[in-house]
Amino acid sequence: MDPKSPRVSYVEFSPFTDSRGQLVSIEENVSVPFPIARIYYLCGTPGGSRRGDHAHKTLRQVAVAVAGSCETTLDEGAGEVTVTLNGRDRGILIEPGVWHTMHTFSEDCVLLVLADQPYEEEDYIRDYDEFLRWIQRA
Ligand code: TYD
Numbered sequence: 001m002d003p004k005s006p007r008v009s010y011v012e013f014s015p016f017t018d019s020r021g022q023l024v025s026i027e028e029n030v031s032v033p034f035p036i037a038r039i040y041y042l043c044g045t046p047g048g049s050r051r052g053d054h055a056h057k058t059l060r061q062v063a064v065a066v067a068g069s070c071e072t073t074l075d076e077g078a079g080e081v082t083v084t085l086n087g088r089d090r091g092i093l094i095e096p097g098v099w100h101t102m103h104t105f106s107e108d109c110v111l112l113v114l115a116d117q118p119y120e121e122e123d124y125i126r127d128y129d130e131f132l133r134w135i136q137r138a
Pocket of ligand 1: 053
């Protein structure tokens with residue numbers, strides 16, 4: 001990932017670890033930089049499956065693989081970067097204007113997503129050429 005990107009960055013979570021295992025707490029406006037309006041998770045994803053393949057106009061979201069792993073390809077309109085999500089203590093913050101695709105899911109992957117808005121289809125850009133036009137205007 002380009003560490004200078006204003007649209008994509010890592011978010012670190014601090015697990016509470018003791019002999020009983022780990023506990024990871026995620027608080028809005030603290031461990032993620034926005035109020036949490038929606039939580040969803042991807043699971044039972046067959047090998048070879050691709051999810052996402054879109055960008056958002058205004059939505060901010062953090063994705064964290066709470067089990068297993070997957071890869072996320074990110075594109076701000078000037079080339080792709082692929083990062084692996086495989087740690088329960090690290091998520092990826094995806095700001096608006098990033099074409100993102102999740103793929104290469106492990107069988108046990110559970111990808112948790114925290115978003116700052118309810119589901120609104122109008123916020124999606126699902127056509128890549130439209131995304132390129134949108135990002136040039138942004
Ligand atoms: P989709 O956008 O295709 O998921 P992905 O981006 O992971 O490929 O969503 C699949 C279906 O789920 C689609 O009918 C819309 C619905 N959906 C909701 O109702 N609420 C949500 O929060 C999300 C993310 C999707």
